Amino acid sequence: MQWTKKNEQPVYANRWFSVNLADVELPDGRHLDHFLIRLRPVAVATVVNDANEVLLLWRHRFITDSWGWELAAGVVEDGEDLAGAAARELEEETGWRPGPLRHLMSVEPSNGLTDARHHVYWAEEGEYVGHPVDDFESERREWVPLKVVPDLVARGEVPAAGMAAALLLLHHLRLGQDGRP
Numbered sequence: 153m154q155w156t157k158k159n160e161q162p163v164y165a166n167r168w169f170s171v172n173l174a175d176v177e178l179p180d181g182r183h184l185d186h187f188l189i190r191l192r193p194v195a196v197a198t199v200v201n202d203a204n205e206v207l208l209l210w211r212h213r214f215i216t217d218s219w220g221w222e223l224a225a226g227v228v229e230d231g232e233d234l235a236g237a238a239a240r241e242l243e244e245e246t247g248w249r250p251g252p253l254r255h256l257m258s259v260e261p262s263n264g265l266t267d268a269r270h271h272v273y274w275a276e277e278g279e280y281v282g283h284p285v286d287d288f289e290s291e292r293r294e295w296v297p298l299k300v301v302p303d304l305v306a307r308g309e310v311p312a313a314g315m316a317a318a319l320l321l322l323h324h325l326r327l328g329q330d331g332r333p
Contacts (some may be wrong), residue, residue, distance in 0.1 A: 153179045160188075168192065168227065189266040195237035196225040196270055196318065199250050199278035204298045204326050206319065207246055207278070209290035213311075220311040221296065221304060223318060225270070238273040246293045247284040250275035257321060259314045272318040298323050 160174040170190045177183055199207045208221045224245040228237040235253045243249045253273040260269055284293065296304070301323040310316040 155179070158183070163187070187265075189268075191266055191268040192227040193234065193237075194225055194268065194270045195228050195234050195241055196223050196272040196314070197238035197242040197250055197253060197274065198223045198318075198322075199242070199248060199275045200298065200322060200326055201277070201295065203295075205295035206298050206301070206322060207242075207248060208294055208296045209245060210292045210294065211290040216311070218311050220309055220315075221319075222290075222310070222312060222315050223272070225315075228271075234271045235273055238271065242278075243281065243284075244286045245284055245289050247280055247282050248278040249281045251277035251279075256318055259317060261312075261314045270314045272314070274318075274322060298326055 156177045158175040158177055160172050162170050162172050164171045169192070172188050172190060174186045174188055175183055176186045201207075207224075209224060210219065211222055212219050224238075224242040226237070226241040226244075228234060232240075235255070238253060239250050250273075253275050256272040256274050258269055258271045260267075262268065298319075301310075301319045304310050305316045305320060310319060
């Protein structure tokens with residue numbers, strides 16, 4: 153069953169997002185008003201080192217008043233490519249410049265409400281270039297063993313769904329199903 157958007161009008165907009173109201177026709181012909189949030193793409197990146205440790209940020213999110221592990225992430229600027237934005241965010245938030253980035257996954261974190269797409273990249277090497285410019289974004293940055301990722305996710309220490317999915321996929325790719333290299 154497919155819903156059909158008949159029209160869409162902006163309610164509020166700024167450089168980060170817009171809130172729109174859509175007239176949606178349901179398969180049975182009824183109409184409903186549906187609010188949606190349009191967002192810029194988000195680029196995400198991390199490094200997994202030779203010891204199978206992943207570079208993470210421990211941060212507080214005031215919106216949900218929660219602490220958790222995250223990957224470096226931010227919006228893609230106009231004219232910026234996804235991998236370049238991911239590398240920029242990683243360096244700004246961690247002080248680490250990644251080696252060649254590989255696309256890991258793209259996810260839609262809340263596609264019933266927003267068109268946000270998060271594009272996740274990772275590198276197998278990185279170079280520490282100095283204290284992060286955006287050190288206010290996290291309390292600390294740490295190399296966390298990939299082998300503990302499933303437990304972190306199970307305990308709710310990786311509250312963002314896209315981050316949890318990316319970390320679990322990295323765990324699987326690097327350590328396999330049994331969690332051993």
